[in-house]
Amino acid sequence: MHMKILKTLEFNKILAQLEEFASSVLGVEKIQNLVPSSSLDEVKEMQNETDEAAHVLRLKGHAPLSGIHNIKPHVKRAEIGGILNSVELMQTASTIYAGRSMKRFIEGLLENEVDIPILEDKASQIVVLMDLEKQIKNAIDESGEILDSxxxxxxxxxxxxxxxxxxxxxxxxxxxxxxxxxxxxxxxxxxxxxxxxxxxxxxxxxxxxxxxxxxxxxxxxxxxxxxxxxxxxxxxxxxxxxxxxxxxxxxxAELSANVAESAADLNHLVGVLTELDFIFAKARFGKEMNATKPKINDEGIVRLLKARHPLLPIDEAIANDITLGEEYTTMVITGPNTGGKTITLKTVGLLTIMGQAGLQIPAAEGSEIAVFKEVFADIGDEQSIEQSLSTFSSHMVNIVDILKKVDHESLVLFDELGAGTDPQEGAALAISILDEVYQRGAHVVATTHYPELKAYGYNRPGVINASVEFDVETLRPTYKLLIGIPGRSNAFEISKRLGLSETVISSARSMIDTESNEVENMIASLEKSRREAEQEYKEAHDYLINSEKLLQDIQKQMIEFYERKQKMYDDAEAKAAKVIEKAKAEAEEVMAELRQMRLEGGTLVKEHELIEARRKLDEALPKLDKGVDPSKEKKQKREFQPGDEVTVTTFGQKGHLVEKIGADEWQVQIGIMKMKVREKNLVFIKAEEKKETKPLATIKGRDYHVKLELDLRGERYEDALLKVEKYIDDALLANYPRVSIIHGKGTGALRTGVTEFLKHHRSVKRIRLGEAGEGGSGVTVVEFK
Missing domain, CATH: 1.10.1420 (MutS, DNA mismatch repair protein; Chain A, domain 3)
Structure with a gap:
């Protein structure tokens, strides 16, 4: 990968930050020579080694890498007969000790069954030179002074x-x-x-x-x-x-000769420790950035979730979801200047080359990057004074060079494509360049402020528009990427907010052709729909989370209830059995005495009467039904069908099958609660009874199924009240004590109307808003008299 591209994307600044996490000069040198790899296997290996070190840091918080020195020059001089001074010998002993400590540290992790195969292999290569270390430390102290000993x-x-x-x-x-x-x-x-x-x-x-x-x-x-x-x-x-x-x-001289004898082992030790220092530096850097290990592919798929630019402070950087390479391979980001388009462009490029260099990326778990053979970038205002080139000419020199090399294994980043010349010609050139790069199969992210490119994504397959959100109210960009929505200039709205006369703005609007107005209105509509969809999704997601939590709590309570019930049952049975056994023993004693009396005194008690009394006593022992034992049930001879009545063996409760939701799993209705149950925990009782179809005029009775909630979201005000009235009647006929009416939060008008209607209903005892687990202020709970 060309060094100019790495500098353009500021990879050198990433390496400068990474150097701070190295424990030795050797690690720093290794970092300074780090470049992204275009080999899928090599990238995966580098990511795996970083992930292993990150796993170790999560478990232990550190790795013992202090005391490593570059002793290769010392070893070389000792090999050719030179005499090392006391400081050089002490550095040699310190490095040997660092290797021994690291080997012991990794072996300790392996004893605890931590899965770190790459680090295990590195540790196995560390040669422990205990004798040489001991000889040096017996002769020289830590400050390099020769000891009397x-x-x-x-x-x-x-x-x-x-x-x-x-x-x-x-x-x-x-x-x-x-x-x-x-x-x-x-x-x-x-x-x-x-x-x-x-x-x-x-x-x-x-x-x-x-x-x-x-x-x-x-x-x-x-x-x-x-x-x-x-x-x-x-x-x-x-x-x-x-x-x-x-x-x-x-x-x-004697110690130097000993160093020379172990030269090969010492050089190998330095190499292994350099690798370990480098690996743990990457892991510590990733931890500092709250980074994660990305998935790696060679299919050109880029999926960055909540991605941040790594050179911006964590609390200031805006996280964006950026995808490329599946439904589309070209993304055109339009919109005004200073909106964050270039930052988004650099984020894609920088995170890609960081991933290819084995570094974790500042994005959420599940993010994915592709391994590209080359990454090309034309970013920024690069006027060349030496070559007397304008901004446009400088950009074109870069683009011409890119077009000579780009292919289907390339990622291309264009910033302000076609800028610096006549807008009409610049837009035409931008479209032509994008077409050329797209036809070669490359993956492209381009930014532009030309309105002509807003329609580019609609006219070509594999291309999508995007923009960076701008808040007209605050007159500030939010830096949030909106994929699928082209950018708006917002010039009229901004001018209005700043106090420009409405007359001037209206005059300006009239000068814009109808087609441009339609495009702007379409974009505004898309933005509004997106915001509404996001809000509705958030409400639905919160409701789902609360429901799942409530279901889990209920299931947990049910399991605890039945376990407690069974324990009490077992305790009572044991207690009863103990009492009866005691009574039986006493009866046996009495019977023995009666037999003895009959033999001795000729009593009239007969043997068959004694046997009958014992039989009655045996029958008095409790025979308790402990519920259904699946292991003793007869094998099911029919397949389950929705509506079948079954027993849930794990709870000892009866229910009805609602629907099959997996290969061996059913949704079962037990009372008012639905839950997932494995088929092996179900015992068939009887099939669903076929009910006769009643005439339409038949009055609905208790067997009529009425849901426990009524969803009014999206309904018109008048229609909603009619539905509420009908639903209340149905719920009363079904003899429900309580129901829920979902009206959403919105403006509050629908909630107010529903509340007023329920307040005056003769059968309503009490109404209240839902609690946190019930949907909050978007739900009204109704209790009947």
């Missing part, structure tokens, strides 16, 4: 050096505490010059201390002298310091 020889040398240094300080402190020192010394301090301990002596007293002069002050009045008394001690200390350096060099 690096070797026994180094510990011994440093111990001797500290003792020698102590002796030197002791002698020098004796000198500066001498009673003449205040007179002979510039300051009573011990300092270091040329790595040897010295004291500051005034010029005139240099002979008193003897020794070696190592430095003097800028004025020459103070000499930094190494007194003769400590020259030998300083020499001994210097020898120890040289030995220390030699031992440190030996230790660094």
């Amino acid at each position: 690096a070797s026994e020889a180094l510990r011994s040398i440093r111990q001797q050096a500290r003792r020698s240094e102590g002796k030197i300080r002791e002698k020098l402190e004796g000198l500066i505490r001498n009673r003449n020192a205040q007179k002979m010394l510039s300051d009573a301090i011990i300092t270091i010059r040329n790595e040897r301990y010295v004291i500051p002596v005034k010029q005139e007293y240099r002979a008193h201390y003897g020794g070696i002069v190592h430095d003097q002050s800028s004025s020459g009045q103070t000499l930094f002298i190494e007194p003769q008394a400590i020259v030998d001690l300083n020499n001994a200390l210097r020898e120890l310091q040289l030995k220390e350096k030699q031992e440190i060099d030996r230790i660094l």
